[in-house]
Amino acid sequence: MSDQTERLLPKLSEREALDFRLIFAVVFVAFLLEAIGRRLLLRGARTEGGKSVIAEARAAACRCVPFAFMG
Numbered sequence: 001m002s003d004q005t006e007r008l009l010p011k012l013s014e015r016e017a018l019d020f021r022l023i024f025a026v027v028f029v030a031f032l033l034e035a036i037g038r039r040l041l042l043r044g045a046r047t048e049g050g051k052s053v054i055a056e057a058r059a060a061a062c063r064c065v066p067f068a069f070m071g
Helices: 003-008 014-041 053-069
Strands: none
């Protein structure tokens, strides 16, 4: 299990870790496309403290994906 996965959800089985990585990848791509679209519409304006598009997408995915494993 990767360090990133262990930090976000520390007690996952191998199957849950694989599910987490797959969901994270899909959500990351969705947020990446959203961030790129927002930058294009706002003509290059940086948001969230001047983060890169990839950093914004990663941060958004890290905030959202753990909720899929609650409960």
